[in-house]
Amino acid sequence: MPGQSNKAHLLGLALIAAVIILLPLSTTNGFYLKVMFLIGVNYLAASGLNVLVGVTGQKSLGHAGLFAVGAYAVALLTTRAGWNPWVAFAASGVISGVFGAIIAIPALRVKGPALAMVTIAFGIVIEKIVSEWQDVFGGQAGIYGVVPPSLFGGVRLGPKEWVWFVGFLAILAHLAIRALVNGKYGRAFRAVNTAEVAAESVGVSVYRFKVLAFVVSAVTCGLAGALIAQQNQYISSDFITFGLSIFFLLIVLFGGSSIYGPLLGALVLTLLDAFLARWPHLQHFTYGALLLFALYVMPDGLSGMVRNTSRKLFPAWFAPAALARETSAWRLRADEVAAADLPLLKTENLYKAYGGVIPTNHVSISIKSGHIHSLIGPNGAGKTTLLNILSGVTEPDSGTVEFNGRSIAGLPANKICSLGLARTFQNLKLFSNMTVLENVQVGLHSRLKAGMLSYLLSMPRARHEEVSTYRESLQILELLGLKDKAHELAGSLPYGLQRRLEIARALATHPRLLLLDEPAAGLNPQETQELIQVISQIRDLGITILLIEHHMDLVMAISDHVIVLDYGEKIAEGTPSEVQNNPRVIAAYLGVDDDLDDLENSAPESLHDKPAGGSHVQ
């Protein structure tokens, strides 16, 4: 986030750099230097793992395997292949990254305990390979003579130099990860963590980001392994245990998910391990008790507790930046607006069945740009399924969908979103742990062009994009009357505003066509009126709208065109009044008295009250 926190951050960084430089000079005790080195190594491993576990929410219990990949890569490259140790070190990071991508693939499809299992299995397979395949990896006897990097003139790194080396790497890792996590990538990771389907629907490729998170964590863990192998000049399969995977995970969980979590976690747990070693029972008890109670006392880990206490002691530091005063109203670019009255979306014979249930039974509809269309029908008629097919959440069994001249049936949801089709959800899927502003910023994700390297290195392009994202998000919030809530957590908003936020987020994707799934559900009459205003505004911006609704007054008030589904089939379409008087439609609703009454009651008056609706009817 911009502003004062940057200054504070630089100051803190300078302080830590000073400590890293001066501390090793203050002692000749090899043991202390070794402990400092270990803190750095553990921090490195945990910093990447935090991106995977803390930020993206993918819990891995197998990262000892990636540590092993890095360690053995550098060992084999320097001892068997005679590579230069610096090159081998860098290469081990790359190789670990590749393995991270490998483990990501099976991990993509599974969640929760199954994900834990896949990562555990991976870790164990690697552990067994390096201990059983003794010809290559040396098993428990290990590989010794691993060549460490040396300075000019063949000067070997001594204990102090190792501390400086790992400290340098730690600072680099910190800067890179911080830059990544504070921008578009970080928001995307967190979106994937909170609500995958929603993330996908606003253009975040969940697949890509999970793989990316795995790769980042693999690179840092692999480099940590390489450091250990090179500093000890020895590696054996005894270094690679399930306990190591747990240890890394615990550093991350104990430290907390903030960017400073790994630092605090690594510091405390390494020191504990080293300095209580002379009293093994005490050490184990302390470790166990820490694990048992720490998260109860500090739910977001050590860094969370530090942040909360600092917030109480120095509230000024944490006050969010004042919101910029935006004067220009939000609008789409000219090329993003479709010419009016052309067929924007067309489906032909769309069919989807789940066993004996057929929610979409040869449905053909056509959506004209610039208009507001509604999709109505009794419960279970298949409206949401149709929406899911259109937005790419579900794949149709047969039939075609053409959007803006392209066939989109079967495309992934994030691709469809980038083509200009956005949606909201019947059961709200906000990124509730993120702020209102951030939710909208995630919506802009697919429109941002700066690549990962740009963000990692904090290049101007990325920084400019962050600024424009910030500005545009505020504009969108302003449009929907949510600007003053920008820095509040999305999950803390009242229900009606949450619904509006979801619309704001969808707008941020610069859609040509916006699908709204029961936007008025749970709203009171006044909120429903406000919604009608909002929808009209959106239409005026040039966005075509298709909405599913049960609130007949809403439907009849604003729709230019109504489509009626029943039992998966389209049974009628036309202007609101045409549909109201259609006997098939009335029959479909028979027995559902409320809707029938709404249907009758919302007839003549609304038509006359809303000139917009009237003038559009052809």
Next chain:
Amino acid sequence: MVAILQAVFSGLALGGIYALVALGFSITHTTTKTFNFGQGEFLAVGTLIGVSAVLLLAGKDITEALQVSDVTPFRYAMGLIASVVVLGLLGVLLYYTAVRPFVRFVGMAWVMSTIGFGIIIQNTALAIWGPTPIVLPSPLGDEVIRIGGAGIVPQEILVLVASILMMFCMDYVLRKTRFGKAVRAVAHSRNAATLMGINVSAIVVLAFVVSSSLAGLAGMLVAPITTASVFMGLTIALKAFSAAIVGGLNNPRGCMLGGFLLGLLEALVGLWQAELREISIFLLIIVVLALKPEGLLGQRQVEKV
């Protein structure tokens, strides 16, 4: 052929142990979406308690060794009961200190806390019993029984019979009794279950009691084969966990299937190439989960969009 038969026997016996512990994981997961990451330590501690009970009943100190004659079926049964009871109590303690405070939290806090609890009891056990494995002679003797040329010891038969019996019991209770229905209701939706008058807290606590007791039972059954020690539970728990996930974590029958499958696979692959045993099992697990994430007998959790 004889070798394969031999492998099948030992595989089934070991599989029975995995199945029992897997059931333990399943029960707590279906009711609370958590499991005891310290299950291995529980298994070890329960077994040590059971063994000590047998020693005490035989009039010996807990640091002495057991002779074959000391382990009568009665004493063994008492030891088993002691193990099951103490672990059941420990399970209650576990629930209240390590699980309940964290159930509301999103994330993996309960993973850490159950690991921590396991470390504490392991360390306590280490202080009491030390690291030396303790031999528990089988109450049924050590005479090798030959079936079709393959040798099997009576204890292995006991393990098989006991675990299958236990599983039929659990299956029956879960499917046919009112209590079992209540457990399944809680698994589905705690709120709905409470509204129906089911005492959700009691059921959840009971789930943890049963889960921990199963670990104690498994440990006492396997100890005459492998010896009892502070570290005996770790690989068993890991493999049982894998068995549960592969079979279907929320499906008790899946857990049983997973346990036996894993045990058999381990033994048969071990026959072919001992070193590839664990690698092949865990690779297979990755493949199964990649194709069917919910496990072989599991049910797909469809997220309503």
Next chain:
Amino acid sequence: MKLFKRIAVALALGSALTMGATQAQDIKIGYNADMSGTAVAELGLAGRWGFEAAIEDINKKGGLLGRKVVAVIRDDLGTPPKSIQNMTELIDNEKVVGVVGPANSGNALAWLHLPQAAKIPVVGAIGTATEITTRYAKEPQNYMFRVSMVDREQVALLAAYAVKASKNKKIAIIADSTGYGQAGIKDAVEVLDLHGIKPVLVEKFGPKDTDITSQLTKIKNAGADAVIIYAIADGAANVVKSMEKINYNPITLGTWGNLSTLYFRMTGPKLAPNLIIAASTTEDTNERTKALGERVRKNFPTMTTFVCAAQAYDAVTLLAAAITKAGTTDGAKVAAALEDLSNVQGIIKTYNKPFTKTKHEGLGVDDFYLAKWTEAGNIVRFQDDIFKSITAADLKR
């Protein structure tokens, strides 16, 4: 968390202060071995109490060079990273003058270079991997010594017996898959080769496996009538039990780890005597061993492997003798003195020139004999005609 941090800092400070207080006068000797982590923990624990008993006795006699000797004990949990960390702590932080350890050979291989570079003598008392004392044999001064049943020498005895006893000269080796078993296989294959014999099969099994029938069936089918088992107590016990399962009764030889009572309890009285074991000392060998055994049992009632306690005691005794002879604790001088000791009374034997420039093993095959468990649970020497016919020439290594 702040509380924990405070405690940790206080402990660290406290220990730093006490360190400062003791450092001035006392001589520190370190013990770095597994005492709670892996299967060899019980060996490490037995060694620890032997180690401490020796230091107690030295202090009773007035200490070393007029100074008190302090035992610094570190548990390495059986893992190399922890063992390395302990070694660094002992050398750099505690400033020990010598170290006894480890229990797991693999751990020694991981930290060898540290005491060697720091010129601190190490006298191993348990870990038997041959390489531990040979890696730096070509250096001007090798700082690694050992008083234990080094693998090479054990294998020499076992192989000599096997070669003589086998009727069809088909000998098989079965070992556990740990570093210990791995190294043992290497030694065994090489020694058998010196006898002109290639093992008919080499099989491996996991250290915790209870059913080893499949590997043994392969060995049985290959026709081997002698089998050398390279594993420690529970592994070897499982092999013996599995042999019974498939009705296979070859001449079975095993290493010193099977002197552990755990082996006896696992196999039971009936099967235990099936194994011929290489041994160097047992609790009832003489008065000294009996006394030490009782002493150690006070602290460690469930002790299984007495020989480790005896070896650790002797390791300290030799180190102390060298320090006395050198008149200083300077590492280089103590190491040189170790190579020139005479007439040092230990628990196992009286040591005369136990170490030389080229030989850093305090015990050799001449100190070993074969033993067996009796059904009553005692270890007795095993001296059949075959054993008696073994000459020095047969003990090829």
